[in-house]
Every structure is written in structure tokens, then in C-alpha cells.
Amino acid sequence: DVVMTQSPHSLSVTLGQPASISCRSSESLVYSDGTIYLNWFHQRPGLSPRRLIYKVSNRDSGVPDRFSGSGSGTDFTLKISRVGAEDVGVYYCMQGTHWPRTFGQGTKVEIK
Amino acid sequence: QVQLQESGPGLVKPSETLSLTCTVSGDSISSLYWSWFRQPAGKGLEWIGRIYNTGDTNYNPSLKSRVTMSIDTSKNQFSLNLYSVTAADTAVYYCARDPRGDHGSDYWGQGTLVTVSS
Numbered sequence: 001d002v003v004m005t006q007s008p009h010s011l012s013v014t015l016g017q018p019a020s021i022s023c024r025s026s027e028s029l030v031y032s033d034g035t036i037y038l039n040w041f042h043q044r045p046g047l048s049p050r051r052l053i054y055k056v057s058n059r060d061s062g063v064p065d066r067f068s069g070s071g072s073g074t075d076f077t078l079k080i081s082r083v084g085a086e087d088v089g090v091y092y093c094m095q096g097t098h099w100p101r102t103f104g105q106g107t108k109v110e111i112k
Numbered sequence: 113q114v115q116l117q118e119s120g121p122g123l124v125k126p127s128e129t130l131s132l133t134c135t136v137s138g139d140s141i142s143s144l145y146w147s148w149f150r151q152p153a154g155k156g157l158e159w160i161g162r163i164y165n166t167g168d169t170n171y172n173p174s175l176k177s178r179v180t181m182s183i184d185t186s187k188n189q190f191s192l193n194l195y196s197v198t199a200a201d202t203a204v205y206y207c208a209r210d211p212r213g214d215h216g217s218d219y220w221g222q223g224t225l226v227t228v229s230s
Binding site for chain 2: 031060
């Protein structure tokens, strides 16, 4: 299975400040069609995950533009330009290129 | 508005079968792929498998020998069966929609807690 490794494990951020989460895969996530299927999810306590980003950098409908995704090959980043109180929770990356789909272990974001 | 709702027993005895159904509204189940995930308390997410309206499936090899999925287009539902459960299968189970060509899951159900205990 492809191992997804996120860093840091947790992040304490001041409101209005930026945050960045890294995700590395144990294999290239370039699919046979040339697309990279890397997703980012946000999960608030007690709620189901909400997808923020698909195919590395595409925001899902309704996702604020302060969230951005980037990366290539095996290294990916989720950035929040200005962290808000509603951004607390756990962030997961998930690869959809290889079977089975696999997730990173999660990065917990809290407000300082 | 696409909505998914998991349903099924919240308590299953060890060695028995966990059976869940996901009811979809706001979209036709005939058009897309549909996935199941799970999350043990305080832990990360695990992909269980997915099903297409033809009945084609992809399962996580770690569970493949104990999992089956099915789809009922007449009811706009899809289902999960996990056989021979143990305490390690205790988790919140989620169903989700997989958009075509997306290789991800955009709409998720609220999740249902299944506890395996005698």
C-alpha cells in the first residue's frame, strides 16, 4: 500500500495567521492518465470529513479561497492563508491514484 | 443537495456480520461510484471499498476476504456487509459519493457508530 506521511502531527496557529501542512507519499501519485489524484479533507470534532481539495489543487464547491493545495510527484502541501476559528480540527490527505486508497495519519490544527 | 445517510445496527456480536445501508438523495445512484470508509474512535480514516452501479467493486485488500458490497438502484441505496467481525471492527462507518474521474469522495454521510461486543 502507498504510505502517506503528514507533518506536522499538530499545529497551533494564531487567528489570522497562515498555516501549512505537508503530505508525502511513498510512491509517485502520477496516474496512467498523467493526473495526480491527491485529496485533502478537513474533519471537525464529531463530524464527518469534508473534502477541501481534489487533484492536488482544485477546491471543492463552497471551499474558501484561503485554502490552497500544491505539489507534484510525492510531495504535497495544503496551505491556509489566514486561519479562522472554524478551521480547527484534523486535516487528512488521501491518495486516489493507487489501490487501495490510503490516508495520511492526520494533522490536528488548533488555535493558539 | 446531495445527501447520504447510513443506517444499520449499532451493536454487532463478535463473529457475526455487520450490515449497513446508505440511502442517497439528491442524486441518482446509477451514475457514479460509491464508497465506504471507517474510523475507529480517536484514529484515522480507512477506505473499505467502492461500488459502481453495474455492481463492479474494488475492495481494500486488508478487508477483501470479509467484505461484500451491493447496490439497489430501485431504492437509490448501496450496502456494506462485513463478515466475522471482531472488536477491531468497532468504528464509525461512513458512506460517500465518488464523482466520475475524480478518484476521491466529495459528499459524505454523517457516519454511524458500530460497536462489536457481546
